[in-house]
Amino acid sequence: MVGAVVAAALTVTSLYAPAAAAPVENSRPEGKSLVVLGDSFTANYPKVFSATKECLHAPTSWPTRLSERMGLAGTPDFLDVSCSGSTIASGEGWWLVHEVAEAAEQQAFGTKTEVIAIQTGMNDVWARNSTASIISSLQSCVFNFVDGCGLEAAEQGRFTDYRNVTGKVYANRIREVITYIRYYAPNARIMLVGYPELFPAGQEHVCVNVLGAAPVVQPRGRAVTEYLDRLDIAQREAAELLKLEFVDIRSVTAGHGLCADEPWLNGFFDPAADVAGMPFHPSAHGDAVTAAAVYGRIHR
Secondary structure (H helix, E strand, O other): OHHHHHHHHHHHHHHHHHHHOOOOHHHOOOOOOEEEEEOHHHHOOOOOOOOOOOOOOOOOOHHHHHHHHOOOOOOOOEEEOOOOOOEOOOOOOOEHHHHHHHHHHOOOOOOOOOEEEEEOOOOOOOOOOOOOOOOOHHHHHHOOOOOOOOOHHHHOOOOOOHHHOOHHHHHHHHHHHHHHHHHHOOOOEEEEEOOOOOOOOOOOOEEEOEOOOOOEEEOOOHHHHHHHHHHHHHHHHHHHHOOOEEEOOOOOOOOOOOOOOOOOEOOEOOOOOOOOOOOOOEOHHHHHHHHHHHHHHHOO
């Protein structure tokens, strides 16, 4: 953890050093038209732990679909630096600031940058006295059919602490990155992209389809839905606090969660979505819906 914090601090320092001694304007890169940063819901590549830099992207991911809609696919004007398993600033893996540094190295930010889309926060740790994230909580909480995964699980340290997920905390975590992006891409529209609906708001149980048969159901799963509900609200509030555009993905995917009759997220080898798709993540159709929502926001 200490090593990761030091590495991130050095990265931030290197990012902000040019701002202290601003370069000559005509020496800055023009930037790329579309830049995307995010986690596995963005990259949609089956590598959920990102302690090393191996940021691959599915050919059907929503940024790829979006670049196709914008006529930028395969051109130097599109850059996707999203990384499966990444966080805003938690754990020893790939952080948002690392993605920004990678994009900056590839001269992504400039006066001609039009859209910067960010989808992040799902994998973060939200409590100082706990290391639980939604990924690490799967076995100890979500699939724990003895103790369940009710609201008390956060206090017990078995689930990520949804109680600390607020718009103010979220905004503070991404504020420096937004400041940096605004400085180097002053004309860009910065969009905070929400997550799709995994489960209806406030639902007590959570489930996932397996092999197209009956779903596996956790009847006491309120901690999961509470976390997802609060994360959605936090993103909306953070966007307002930082004057970002928010792209509501939850509403356009409502009714198509993990155990819906027509899911737009993958279960475990579930033929109702993508049989070989990454579990708990959008299917190809779900990615297309997200791309359409972001594209619609761009042209609003």
